[in-house]
Amino acid sequence: MKELTKAEEQVMKILWKIEKGFVHDIIEKMPNPKPAYNTVSTIVRILVKKGFVGYEAFGKTHQYHPLVDKDKYSKFFLSNFIGGYFGGSFQNMVSFFAKENDMDVNELDELLSKVKQNLKDQND
Incomplete structure (x- = not known):
């Protein structure tokens, strides 16, 4: 998996949120x-080439959807x-933080407690 540029990540965040959409749908959600x-x-189109996005063709237009799960990319990035x-x-x-x-x-104790609870919830 490759790391995304800021612009690519911005588009992916929108696609992860809306799940599927046309270019105009993505633009609508941008600031x-x-x-x-x-x-x-x-x-x-770059995201399609990188394997992050797939599409369904409707004539000359395409509806895009994520191929890479947000959690999977988050783990890779971190x-x-x-x-x-x-x-x-x-x-x-x-x-450091x-x-x-x-x-x-x-x-720090509170943070540790939250981490422990999250791990417990994952294993239940």
Whole structure:
């Protein structure tokens, strides 16, 4: 899997949310100022080539849908992020963000409790 550019990620986030749509549907969900139709169409075609997006043809127009699950891409992205910036260590990443956000021991305990609960919920 390849990492997405910011523009590609923006389009994918919209497609993950709407599940399927035409280029004009994607543009409608974008913030102002809205990009040109041809710009978004080009980004979508790149996503098709990268294997992130599939489509169904309706004459000369196409309805697009995600082929890559949001969770799957999130895991891939985070793995690359942690590997690239924190030597692959989740502990180093958490330590960095705790220090940067001036988290105290109580906040770290609360975070740990949430993580434990999420893991428990996953295994149930």
